[in-house]
Amino acid sequence: MSDFNAAAFRQHFPFFTEQPEWIYLDNAATTHKPAAVLDAVGLFYRQQNSNVHRGTHLLSETATNLYEDARTCVQKYLNAAESAEIIFTSGTTAALNQIAYGLMHSVLKAGDRVVISALEHHANIVSWQLHCQRFGVILDVIPLQGDAASGYQLDLNAYNKLLSLNPKVVSLTQVSNALGCILPLENMLLAAKACGAITVVDGAQGIAWQVPDMQTLAADFYCFSAHKLYGPTGLGVLYGKREWLEKLTPLLGGGEMIEHVSFARSRFNQLPARLEAGTPSIAAALGLAAAIRFISTFDAEQIKSYKRLLLKTFHDGIQHIPGINLLSAQQNNAGIVTLNVQGEHPADLALLLNEQRIAVRAGQHCAMPLFELLAVPGAVRFAFAPYNQLTEVEQCLNALTQAVEILAL
Ligand SMILES: Cc1ncc(COP(=O)(O)O)c(C=O)c1O
Structure with a gap:
């Protein structure tokens, strides 16, 4: 019991x-929200509403502090090294697309390989596929083995063979959204790192099962959506180790993601602003922080x-x-x-x-x-x-x- x-x-x-x-x-699609989350979102719009990182007035300063506190709250939850390693996106899909776009435009070259698994959600397939053909990058898929009775699982021998081809990226889901099976991530990521691969985890389903510790999990990137962790829709988290976040070419341009713009060229801002173009989902970030504080009491x-x-x-x-x-x-x-x-x-x-x-x-x-x-x-x-x-x-x-x-x- x-x-x-x-x-x-x-x-x-x-x-x-x-x-x-x-x-x-239907909790794998989205979860319900506790009163603490509804209150945090409502309070923001009723009493604190303002844009962040922009105004000189007190309201904007308060909103900015609350937004940055939310980032720190996520940092602590994931045990990330610093809050600048937490990028707010619109969801897991947006985070995975930013990673794929960013790596394709900066790190990957023609002939490089990206490994995903047969258990992936479209967000961790299509985000890579969108660029593979253009950049000549090869997408490999770890096949399934087993059956429904004993449980489908990834064929780890086949995975080891794919690793022997020295992929540049290994991008895996933590938990299958379609079957519920939990991947043996710790060992799979260690094996990927041993081959020098950049490791990406789609934590959309996994976050509500097992919170990762970014100091021990061999993941360079980890993504999740607030709405699957009792938080609001429209907000996701892209965690990345600083060295890799700094290498990502931004997918979106505009707003506070720049340091200097001329008509000839732009120089990008420091992290985390560099990867957060445009007005963020401020209330949703406060809602996510409330969700994390709520769930952490259990x-x-x-x-x-x-x-x-x-x-x-x-x-x-x-x-x-x-x-x-x-x-x-x-x-x-x-x-x-x-x-x-x-x-x-x-x-x-x-x-x-x-x-x-x-x-x-x-x-x-x-x-x-x-x-x-x-x-x-x-x-x-x-x-x-x-x-x-x-x-x-x-x-x-x-x-x-x-x-x-x-x-x-
Ligand atoms: C495993 C997995 N990855 C990615 C996503 C995409 O999440 P979102 O729609 O919140 O961006 C989902 C959503 O169901 C998912 O289950």
Whole structure:
């Protein structure tokens, strides 16, 4: 059993008291926001609203201080060496695009190799692909092995073979958003560093499972989105080691990212401003800081074991429902279960669950190449968060049983 008090945790989230009919299991898409986050965002717009790094007035100074405090809060959460290593972006997608664009335009040369995995979200595929052809860079993919019962995982022998080709970049997700499996990142990144590769981690799903320690994880870059960590949408974090951030060619130009501009050329600003063109999502940054302060008051290991309990209860329960094809295994899973009802379209199942106010996601989960490998057209995803209750899992299992019966008619 878990010592985590899920009912008390849930009480911090106004959504569940204001929309009590919903069972929300779409947490891999986005999480709900605790009152502390809503308050921080609301307070900013009600009392502190001003632009940052611009005005000479007190309001702007206050906004700037709050914004920079938020950066320091993220720095401490990730145990980054300095706050200038935290760049605010609009999300994980924007962060990965900045890294790919920045490295392609500065570090990579024709014939260089970038390694990603078969488990990647489109954001960590397309961001590289956009430039590969133009710059003559080769994109290699670590294949999958295993099966749904024992759990799909990356073929580490194949990975070692790809590393023997001396890739310049290895860019991996921490947790698969489509299957829930957790990658053996620590060792994979160490192996990549041993070959001299620049290492990138897509932490969009991983951040809510295991907060990375940037002093021990062999990652040069780590990205995540605030909205998957109980924070606002429209804000992401691009962490990078200073030496690598300084090498990135900025993707966006304008605003405070310059030191000097003439019509002939521009000289870029110091970090972090160098990679933050335009007015940032100030309120969202304050919201993320509030989310981090909120989640830090709970025991991360207790949250993990509670999520494992939700997952186990659901996964065990599924075994008693006939006609379900599971794609996710229970072991080594961060709390995401993907499945199909034999012979049925995933959207039909999701619609039947929606009728019972159970929110799940159906489709290919922005991982089209993975679904092609698995040879399934799509699947329904159930993603758990610590505010979900065991009773909700039971209700969901009952709803699934009914849905399977209806679909069989
Ligand atoms: C693994 C992974 N990477 C990247 C993203 C993109 O995140 P965002 O849409 O917040 O930029 C997601 C979103 O679902 C994801 O799950």
